Amino acid sequence: MSKAPGGAGRVDRVARGTRRASRGLVVQGVYQWLVASQEPEAIDAFLREQDAFERCDQEYFSTLLHGVLRDPTALREAFSSQLDRPIQELSPVEHAILLLASYEFLHVPEVPYRVIINEAIELGKSFGGTDGHKYINGVLDKLAIQLRPHG
Numbered sequence: 001m002s003k004a005p006g007g008a009g010r011v012d013r014v015a016r017g018t019r020r021a022s023r024g025l026v027v028q029g030v031y032q033w034l035v036a037s038q039e040p041e042a043i044d045a046f047l048r049e050q051d052a053f054e055r056c057d058q059e060y061f062s063t064l065l066h067g068v069l070r071d072p073t074a075l076r077e078a079f080s081s082q083l084d085r086p087i088q089e090l091s092p093v094e095h096a097i098l099l100l101a102s103y104e105f106l107h108v109p110e111v112p113y114r115v116i117i118n119e120a121i122e123l124g125k126s127f128g129g130t131d132g133h134k135y136i137n138g139v140l141d142k143l144a145i146q147l148r149p150h151g
Contacts, residue, residue: 017055023119024056024123024126024127025056025061026061028127029069030069034092043065064103067103074106078106079102079143082142082146091132093127093129094128098140102143113144120136121136
């Protein structure tokens, strides 16, 4: 049985799309913070002016961006044991994505860990280097076992 246009299936796809757009903007913002050391308020204001902001879940964007930038040290501590290199050797894109995914693992329990990993992989493909998404996948697979042992 197929769902009619505008039904619950469409709502779910729209919600996923707006959250995906939110995550993309957050990665860009965290990247700015890592590379240029800009203040979170300035990053937030800049990202809100981007065309993509209208297509994102604005509340989720705000929660993620400010959550990641509020305590990045705790987030790094969460994933650093899963790395095969020092954090300083991560590309800023990989670093930003791992911070975001770690925040979601720890503070957004209603999002399944598989969704977090898949979204991070897609962000890595969109913004990262050639094989960065594979590295992100490996780190997050191990981190999921550590932070979400029951799924």
